[in-house]
Amino acid sequence: MEHTSNAELRTQADAVLARLVGDATGAARLREDQWRAIEALVAERRRALVVQRTGWGKSAVYFVATSLLRARGSGPTVIVSPLLALMRNQVEAAGRAGIHARTINSANTEEWEAVQAEITAGDVDVLLVSPERLNNPDFRDQVLPELSAATGLLVVDEAHCISDWGHDFRPDYRRLRTMLGDLPPGVPVLATTATANARVTADVAEQLGTGGTSDALVLRGPLDRESLSLGVLRLPDAAHRMAWLADHLDDLPGSGIVYTLTVAAAEEVTAFLRQRGHSVASYTGKTENADRQQAEDDLIANRVKALVATSALGMGFDKPDLGFVVHLGSPSSPIAYYQQVGRAGRGVDHAEVLLLPGKEDEAIWEYFASLAFPSEDLVRRTLDVLARADRPLSLPALEPLVELRRSRLETMLKVLDVDGAVRRVKGGWIATGQPWTYDAERYAWVARQRAVEQQAMREYATTTDCRMEFLQRHLDDEGAKPCGRCDNCATPRFTSGLSTAALDAARSDLGRAGVEVEPRRMWPTGLPAIGIDLKGRIPAGEQASPGRALGRLSDIGWGNRLRPLLAPQAPDTAVPDDVAQAVVGVLADWARGPGGWASGASDAPPRPVGVVTVASHSRPRLIHSLGARIAEIGRLPLLGSVEYAGDAPRSPRSNSAQRLKALDGALAVPPALASALAEAQGPVLLVDDFTETGWTLAIAARLLRKSGASGVLPLVLAVQG
Template sequence: MTPGTASSPADVELRADAERHLRALAGESARLRDDQWTAIHALVAERRRALVVQRTGWGKSAVYFVATALRRSQGAGPTVIISPLLALMRNQIAAAERAGIRARTINSANTADWEQTYAGVAAGEVDVLLVSPERLNNPDFRDRVLPELAAGAGLVVVDEAHCVSDWGHDFRPDYRRIRTLLRDLPRGIPVLATTATANERVTRDVAEQLEIGDDSEALVLRGALDRDSLRLSVADLPDSTARWAWLAQHLDQLPGSGIIYTLTVAAATGTAAFLAERGYAVRSYSGQSDPEERQRAEDDLLANRVKAVVATSALGMGFDKPDLGFVVHLGAPQSPISYYQQVGRAGRGVDRAEVILLPGREDRDIWAYFTSMAFPAEETVRRTLEVLSEAGGPVSLPRLETQVDLGRSRLEQMLKVLDVDGAARRVRGGWTVTGEPWTYDSERYAEVTAAREREQQAMLDYISTDGCRMEFLRRQLDDPEAAPCGRCDRCTGRAWSTEVAAEQREVAAAHLSRPGIAVAPRKQWPTGMAALGVELSGNIPEHARAEEGRALGRLTDIGWGTALRRILAADAPDEPVSDQLFQGVVDVLAAWHWRERPAGVVAMPSLTRPRMITDLASRLARVGRLAPVGTLGYATPEGPGERRHNSAQRLASVRRALTVPDTVASALTEAGGPVLLVDDHTDTGWTLTVAARLLREAGAPAVLPLTLASRG
């Protein structure tokens, strides 16, 4: 049979049933596309494995919902959909229910419902079960629930399948666990993988993984990626002030409601606050938002109660609003493929949608940070496996941190990769080694890093291209039908103006220059510190704790962050801060509502910026008429040593290094009140925590940390 044709009475009947289910899902006027029917036929009639690479809004979810209805009518078990984001799950459940398909979800936000959901599956009351990829490696779920679920599934769907491939722009180690799931599936259970953003290399990689545990070649259906509703453009503005002013000036000119993407959480919350002050109905959305806040933001945008949601990439794959009128990027993503995915949320059900990129000078700094989160060096990985091997049993992440110098999230990501590679395994109580041989694939890791760097350069090329922007993006995705769109700013010669009114710029500048963010005190010591020879555990007593502190700004801010990143760069000279930055710090002090005014100022010691910190402390003492208490010391010339990446190791190093000189202890007594503790930046917070404890023990009634920057 030729794919896409109905050459037998059974196929004719099957297509008629498929069309009927599609109308229930999408309305009476809906008709199956040829590739939709080809995929549905492969899944339902042939029980094949298929990969569908089609643009956002093409109808990939219709394929698996129609296939689900058909498979269920044949007596098959429920469809299991592996879906990456809660927002996407909510949209999928709503769509399924419109078609009479009973859908449930298992994710971190609904743990109380899991047992009831499992019972519903067992009773045949669930047609579709959506599972977050993180569940696949939860020991209880993986060992108790997943085998039975997979064995009884009627269809397995991998949504946003580019995440399976470490060549993809949004690779997730949890998604690699799908390879094990596919290998262990009983014969005859069809599998569908879908994505809107996969170039040829990612498509080939995902297709090869689909074939694991199956004898036949995966069916790959790849379509043209043009979206004739999108009007792409770039407005290259000189600085953050101009970009905020541009948004305030032009947001009400954009059609309908839409999304403003930012690269960092700080930029999302700050931009939303600024636009709200300018009278716009907006909400912020990030991975750090409470689930209830994210739900409200989605609901308000769906109902057009807000002009825009200001979001990080947490919303990138997880939102379905056909009438979304615009997507604006405040800062460029580090990949044209990622950019295409995010802008593809717009214009699905309208004739015209505006897509505008406002690149920033700080974008490359943010990209460099993300690049630094690549797979760790072989020495670190080998050390991790050695620690697990020597433990003789499960090791928790906090305990592992005491022996492996990686931050919590990066350590967990590494372990997930080792799990998929077969070298480690997550069990109840932590992680263990499997004893299986493992090779550090340095060549592949280097190639992936090089691919990321090429993507970053391609994003810069997109910004500066004098050719068609849509064609550029489609070529990045290896779309063979890529051609000039005739709609973008390059094709038409019509670009958004970069002129901003002086009044808007002044207001934006005033908002961006507002100084001061809270620095929360640490209240509990990390677990397992005894393994590092540090006898600190449990809660930090209130009498040994710092007060809530302040920082001038975050390094990720688009306001103060720009200047702070410059002066705190590794190659920046050690010199006093500028008058502008100093005035910002003074303004922070003026707005600080402390319980008791500080009486003195003490500086942190530093091997890299001693002049900057001591000068800042002495100037603050003069301006605030505070007692100059002096500078804390280091026990050895090496200080705390090289920078540590996680809480346990950082605490151990600073605990041994910091001292209170006798002169500082005497000056504390003379000051007779709370002291400001001045440092250049705070990262894990443990340096300030240990210093505050020492100062409290030396007689300070309270310690108020004050830093130029926070990395939070």
């Protein structure tokens, strides 16, 4: 039996819910588990961790709690939220309930001062903050202490991001420990997620203080999604998968999302589906903010059939009537997969979820796994560099001094910041001098866990048991049982049938070779600090021209052909005939295309006078045979190779400055090649197997230009990306 005060509180809570969902009749009622969370936050001022399936109504809990707490004189609710899409949706939702919500994130810097003034004046009910703000020096040191003191409710949305056991670890979230420690006694805290297994749940609870607090509430509900019908369709190759989608996209209910594993695949699939008459848009990490918002709005309004998206469209996107989610390629984790398919079927009775796994999936998993937390040696070297510096070092200043790309370097520094070993200040990063221990056991466990998750996704694609039950068990749902709806429980709803026309079009599209290779035009910053006297723009007379590649390694077309050919363990063989013929086709299209030497344009550059290869210790036969085939078919002389002065430099997956340091003095133009260039007097084709950073091509081109080549046109088999 509820106490009278709680009964009144429940009535008030239901009234707020009715306004939130737009129910003019006032008949809307909170579910018992939602009410239990609100009661704990408002009446008992407790900390709570809510692990509930997507669509359960977690946002209703914190908006209703906010309204009730504000009516009782509490300060504003602070919601730490990972994605701008979520923020936009939630500001609109809050407004329906009479809750004034504002955001502070990287996309609205011009509004920060006004927002802070509104907070000070007490005009803001909810402040949504992106996690990276928590680690911004000005925000952390000036805004966060005042905000912590005034906060009436702290909400950590998508709380699995706190845990590096989880599938979407974000080190900025670790800064929440500081905010939690600064909260006045009695301020309630709500952490929410839909995608946490038992290990992640325990880790999040511990980090948020909900684990060590005796009166903390943990609400963990069943994860079955009754509206979702899961299925897997195994097709022979990428062309069959694209053709199937083109033929069957209109058969899928409503509008939805087609997920791909890479940006390149998203762009390829979008272009192909548009050619086949479908209204779709791409949505990736490279999509501009304004274009992202337009794409989201178009999907919400059903102006497009689908967004073709990477994981950039994930947490926080809210379209209750989303009718389907299709994956062209398998995510590497059941937790990540569950989170993405959970976008569908939140407000409809039936939604289709279909996985179309590909042979290239595992190579993509391997690439992303290689970007894990750096080795202890690299971390220690970074700490040493910071300790020796007499001033804060910015990322551009630090990057040339360590063998890490900027994105990995920044992530590592954020982890070290939370661990107390470094600190972000105005002007960059400094070492604190505090002792720090490399948690090798934890990082090794995470790596092993990733391998276990990858194996689980292989098993998901082949299991004959219930697919929903499979996912629930991997999220440690004790209530997992057969769903009765998936393709294994019921009759499969889709067959592999597709039209010859769509398959021919897909093969033609995927078989289309040729990717532009943009040359390097600027030297990376910080080279003088590592003893290389180069900076600013590369002189025009030392640059390569725009080049061409047969394909990207991340392509689902030529990428699938090139990955095994260029794999580290692949034998060094002569260039295969199909690859050589495709390269010749790329060369012909290049020559005849806009700005090509055979285009007939009045300002067309001169025809190449010869072919030069880049020497290789790992694939000498492949590269020499490729250069020779191009020279033979193009009726050009094979002038020679840019050689290594000694052993080939070690080439870790590193940043531009470190790559240039490894190449400094390593390449040379032999006298015989220099003589041939002087005699030929014209531009040359520079042939290599692969480019990732573009710096080997840039250095080789610079040497060739200095040796007399009037232009250098790079031609490679593959680019990374």
